[in-house]
Amino acid sequence: MATDGPPHRSVEIAVAIICLIFGGITIFGSLSAGIGWGAEGPQSGFFPFYIGVIIILSSLINLKNAWALDPQPLFANWGQLGQVLAVVIPTTVYVLVLPYTGIYVSSIVLITGFMIWLGRYRWHTALIVGVAVPVAIYFMFEKWFLVPLPKGPLEDWLGL
Amino acid sequence: MLEDIGNLFHGFAVVIQPFNILLMVVGILLGVIIGVLPGLGGANGIAILLPLTFSMSPTSAIIMLSCIYWGALFGGAITSVLFNIPGEPWSVATTFDGYPMAQQGKAGEALTAAFTSSFVGALFAVIVITLVAPLVAQFALEFGPAEKFSVFFLAFCSFIGMGKEPPFKTVASMMIGFALAAVGLDSVTGSLRLTFGFTELLNGFDFLIAVIGLFGIGEILLTMEEGLSFKGKAAGINPRVVLQTWMELPRYWMVSLRSCLIGCWMGISPAGATPASFMSYGIAQRISKRGKNFGNGEIEGVVAPETAAHAAGTSALLPMLALGVPGSPTAAVLLGGLLIWGLQPGPLLFVEQKDFVWGLIASMYLGNLVGLIIVLTCVPLFAAILRIPFSIIAPIILVICAIGAYTVHNSSFDVILMMVFGIVGYAMKKTGYPLAPMVLAIVLGDKAEEAFRQSLLASGGNLGVFFSNGLVATIMVLGLVALFWGVIASAWSRLRGVPKTA
Numbered sequence: 001m002a003t004d005g006p007p008h009r010s011v012e013i014a015v016a017i018i019c020l021i022f023g024g025i026t027i028f029g030s031l032s033a034g035i036g037w038g039a040e041g042p043q044s045g046f047f048p049f050y051i052g053v054i055i056i057l058s059s060l061i062n063l064k065n066a067w068a069l070d071p072q073p074l075f076a077n078w079g080q081l082g083q084v085l086a087v088v089i090p091t092t093v094y095v096l097v098l099p100y101t102g103i104y105v106s107s108i109v110l111i112t113g114f115m116i117w118l119g120r121y122r123w124h125t126a127l128i129v130g131v132a133v134p135v136a137i138y139f140m141f142e143k144w145f146l147v148p149l150p151k152g153p154l155e156d157w158l159g160l
Numbered sequence: 161m162l163e164d165i166g167n168l169f170h171g172f173a174v175v176i177q178p179f180n181i182l183l184m185v186v187g188i189l190l191g192v193i194i195g196v197l198p199g200l201g202g203a204n205g206i207a208i209l210l211p212l213t214f215s216m217s218p219t220s221a222i223i224m225l226s227c228i229y230w231g232a233l234f235g236g237a238i239t240s241v242l243f244n245i246p247g248e249p250w251s252v253a254t255t256f257d258g259y260p261m262a263q264q265g266k267a268g269e270a271l272t273a274a275f276t277s278s279f280v281g282a283l284f285a286v287i288v289i290t291l292v293a294p295l296v297a298q299f300a301l302e303f304g305p306a307e308k309f310s311v312f313f314l315a316f317c318s319f320i321g322m323g324k325e326p327p328f329k330t331v332a333s334m335m336i337g338f339a340l341a342a343v344g345l346d347s348v349t350g351s352l353r354l355t356f357g358f359t360e361l362l363n364g365f366d367f368l369i370a371v372i373g374l375f376g377i378g379e380i381l382l383t384m385e386e387g388l389s390f391k392g393k394a395a396g397i398n399p400r401v402v403l404q405t406w407m408e409l410p411r412y413w414m415v416s417l418r419s420c421l422i423g424c425w426m427g428i429s430p431a432g433a434t435p436a437s438f439m440s441y442g443i444a445q446r447i448s449k450r451g452k453n454f455g456n457g458e459i460e461g462v463v464a465p466e467t468a469a470h471a472a473g474t475s476a477l478l479p480m481l482a483l484g485v486p487g488s489p490t491a492a493v494l495l496g497g498l499l500i501w502g503l504q505p506g507p508l509l510f511v512e513q514k515d516f517v518w519g520l521i522a523s524m525y526l527g528n529l530v531g532l533i534i535v536l537t538c539v540p541l542f543a544a545i546l547r548i549p550f551s552i553i554a555p556i557i558l559v560i561c562a563i564g565a566y567t568v569h570n571s572s573f574d575v576i577l578m579m580v581f582g583i584v585g586y587a588m589k590k591t592g593y594p595l596a597p598m599v600l601a602i603v604l605g606d607k608a609e610e611a612f613r614q615s616l617l618a619s620g621g622n623l624g625v626f627f628s629n630g631l632v633a634t635i636m637v638l639g640l641v642a643l644f645w646g647v648i649a650s651a652w653s654r655l656r657g658v659p660k661t662a
Contacts, residue, residue: 008591015591019332026339026354033346033353041617044353047609048342051335058331065326075590080385087384088583091377091558095579099572103563111555119551133556137563145212147567 005077012066016059023055086118102152104134164294171518174219175526183216183224184523188531189538191231196239196542200557202232202473203489203599204375207368208564210497218501219519225497226477226520227527229490230282233433233473234535237274237466238542241267250433250469253441257454257461264457268401271539276409277416277463279532281470284420285427286524289478293510293521296482300507305614306625310635312608313626314642315485316597321645324435325594333588337598340365341605348613360573367602368496368568370581371489374595376561377582380554382589402536405459412463415444419464423471427487428479433472440468474524481517482507485604489596492603 030045112130115121141147194205213221236251241258261270343354344364355361419440426436444464445454476487484506486492565578619625627633
């Protein structure tokens with residue numbers, strides 16, 4: 001419920017462990033690039049190898065500190081995390097479909113949907129804003145500053 | 161010295177061209193809007209708008225982008241005073257006394273004081289830049305790889321030792337930044353590394369994508385979680401209030417001067433505007449006769465943090481210009497812009513790109529003046545933007561971030577990366593890992609590594625090269641002092657028998 005959620009301590013521990021893994025990947029990648037001394041001085045993996053070592057060491061300390069935290073305080077309650085996911089999920093879909101639909105169509109859907117779903121606007125208000133913003137962006141980027149943006153089938157059909 | 165003043169006037173001549181003045185005004189307006197909106201700040205705002213400048217001359221481009229920066233610095237104050245929401249981290253301290261003043265119906269005074277002190281702080285810092293930067297640059301022209309590395313070392317150590325975040329979290333965040341910077345083509349040997357066979361990673365991680373994701377998307381997620389609803393105070397600014405406040409402000413010249421000095425110091429050593437504003441507020445509170453009343457709407461409590469934040473924000477450009485080492489994420493983005501426009505940041509800039517450098521410095525003087533006038537006259541307009549509900553603003557900002565990320569390299573993969581950085585940024589902010597060191601490490605990683613490897617190459621792998629002459633040894637020792645500053649400070653206070661203040 002509203003007062004329930006993952007403890008802050010668990011998240012801190014998780015972040016420290018992810019950093020550890022990241023450090024491990026860095027070291028692994030550096031080793032395969034060579035961490036020794038080559039013809040041109042230090043090899044490619046030399047610098048990142050030690051970076052990886054420092055990541056591991058500092059993450060271990062962070063992990064130890066996280067372990068000692070009070071398990072009571074919440075990271076955020078489920079309701080709040082739900083709100084965050086309500087942005088994360090549509091936006092993730094948005095960035096994934098963007099190369100196929102072009103930026104304008106997907107932006108119209110994102111803005112309109114967001115306003116109806118989370119803002120509880122009536123659909124026509126939402127649609128006006130949802131269309132107006134991409135149109136404004138079209139003129140600003142493509143016409144004034146001559147920066148091309150990704151387009152999809154609709155724009156091709158319209159001949160833009 | 162005289163030559164510099166001549167160059168500065170030449171810079172003014174460049175800036176005063178109508179097109180550049182127009183860009184300046186546009187930049188300030190965009191900047192204030194960026195500063196007012198949640199999720200958009202100086203760093204990611206400039207990162208998003210950077211592609212718009214690709215077709216401009218570098219001088220016009222930097223004028224517009226730096227003006228966005230000044231605008232964002234001004235904009236933070238509006239939200240702090242009227243809405244009790246700091247639009248930018250460095251304006252958190254401004255809410256302490258700014259919002260209570262607004263509650264007492266003195267919003268106009270608070271805003272005037274905030275804007276004017278911002279202006280004073282920035283002006284002080286620009287004068288420092290004008291006088292000091294050419295000297296530093298000239299000095300730095302003789303730097304070899306070891307000296308260059310030592311400057312990077314100093315910059316990064318200051319982050320660890322002086323930041324308010326737990327030092328090992330800062331280290332982790334910074335080193336992850338370095339690791340991300342190392343991905344892709346190794347500039348020294350030309351071989352690939354850390355790509356694990358993904359062709360998308362050949363060119364490594366662009367820090368602009370990281371900035372847009374970490375600061376932009378991450379901030380939106382945080383705001384969503386907090387479920388903010390904006391309830392603002394009315395903003396009444398009229399010329400009479402402005403004049404009255406201006407009559408009152410000279411009384412606080414000591415606070416101003418002290419805050420300017422704190423700001424410049426913190427800005428040049430890359431501690432940044434946020435700690436500068438807190439430190440300045442804290443010291444003003446301790447010294448002021450009315451210190452007990454701080455927090456209840458004391459005008460001094462607005463003057464101190466705003467002056468320091470602007471002085472720090474502006475002086476952060478000094479090391480960026482003179483040494484090629486940015487003092488803040490926003491300065492880092494400007495540095496990225498320099499590279500894109502084909503300029504090589506660093507001390508040579510002062511020799512080879514006089515027009516550019518002095519145009520930028522001149523635009524700092526004018527831009528802040530124009531900014532002061534614009535914010536004083538347009539406050540109600542900007543406050544109105546904040547009343548647009550978040551459920552409209554949020555998707556628009558998401559779209560703008562996506563466009564910004566796409567246009568950097570015309571790559572859809574970058575947009576996906578931006579989203580990943582956004583989620584990472586949210587988690588990092590929530591768990592107290594600082595973002596700025598990571599961004600700076602991504603920007604400077606390659607250069608720092610290159611300097612490090614070149615020094616080692618010259619010395620045959622002997623680390624003693626970093627202590628081989630007086631200059632490099634001094635900078636390295638300063639770096640070590642900064643690194644262990646927390647330890648040193650507590651040992652010092654114990655030595656003097658003073659109880660440690662938390």
